[in-house]
Amino acid sequence: MSVSKNIISFKKELPANVRLVAVSKTKPVSVLFEAYQAGQRIFGENKVQELCDKYEQLPKDIEWHFIGHLQRNKVKFIAPFVTLIHGVDSLRLLEKINEEAQKNNRLIDCLLQVHIAKEDTKFGFDETELIDLLNDSDYHKLENIRICGLMGMATYTDDNDLISREFKSLADLFNKVKSDCFFDKSHFTELSMGMSGDYQIAVEQGATLVRIGSSLFGTR
């Protein structure tokens, strides 16, 4: 499998408004560098230590996205350089990101994770919790974070109709929240949904960021 060919063909296939997050977790830096040389600039990792190691070793014009479940005590390690945190699922985590962003004199972009799958193992807010957060005065005090959109993961299934309904529910929620809570915020634009197995459905439903690992880099 050729990583550079995969990168190029994905870029050709995806609509211009959809950005490719190359999910490089577990892969060595040599493989990431091959993707970099093929033009890839956005990489997604789900472990803090691994992300920091790779950041040190690779070119500094890479955008690093954190896509996993982030623990509050580890935010400080990625706060100096992370470009986007995809899976924020509590006010406490958001407050910690804000605190570390402040220390670094930065504005850190985040996506709120919404629970859309049938499985109850996946993290994220439900609709009510999301609306509650966005109306919470403590959230409105945070000046060093920006909520740029929503992120979600569909049920792991062969049932494409179910996946499609789940992604549509996230897109509908995105539109509702955008008009109710972010109508004056031009940065609220991102819908992170779709992985190797279901990105085509996600794109049909309006994804702006797809997180692709195994289809680019092979199985883990």
Ligand SMILES: *Cc1c(COP(=O)(O)O)cnc(C)c1O
């Ligand atoms: C690993 C991972 C992906 C990529 O999954 P693939 O099926 O390998 O494309 C996407 N999103 C998250 C949150 C992940 O942890």
